[in-house]
Amino acid sequence: MKTQCMLGGGGPAGMMLGVLLARAGVSVLVLEKHADFLRDFRGDTVHPSTMELLHELGWLNDFPKLPHQKAQEVAACKSAAPP
Numbered sequence: 001m002k003t004q005c006m007l008g009g010g011g012p013a014g015m016m017l018g019v020l021l022a023r024a025g026v027s028v029l030v031l032e033k034h035a036d037f038l039r040d041f042r043g044d045t046v047h048p049s050t051m052e053l054l055h056e057l058g059w060l061n062d063f064p065k066l067p068h069q070k071a072q073e074v075a076a077c078k079s080a081a082p083p
């Protein structure tokens, strides 16, 4: 297998760099050691800054078509000080 650029890790950083390089005409191979995305930290919430990136990539129109739930409100509470 031949490629111009090999990226180690298919997390958000690796996948984003892969997309940007591919769009720039670079052949890219992203290697990810996990076979699935079943890890707890994989995007429970999509932040406004992430939405901005999706907009810049031209994906914002299609993104809401994916299964998701909207957070109608967010609350925070002050926890007790540690002893």
Ligand SMILES: Cc1cc2nc3c(=O)[nH]c(=O)nc-3n(C[C@H](O)[C@H](O)[C@H](O)COP(=O)(O)OP(=O)(O)OC[C@H]3O[C@@H](n4cnc5c(N)ncnc54)[C@H](O)[C@@H]3O)c2cc1C
Binding pocket: 008, 009, 010, 011, 012, 013, 014, 031, 032, 033, 034, 040, 041, 042, 043, 044, 045, 046, 047, 050
């Ligand atoms: C508990 C928790 C909850 C979070 N919740 C959210 C959230 O709701 N929304 C949000 O936007 N962000 C959330 N984050 C932050 C988000 O997960 C990180 O900002 C993001 O994953 C960082 O991306 P990354 O590509 O830099 O690293 P990673 O996501 O860690 O990606 C690195 C990838 O490299 C792979 N890898 C490692 N070594 C190798 C190797 N030798 N060969 C091949 N592959 C390899 C790993 O399997 C991994 O997939 C959360 C983080 C944590 C810890």
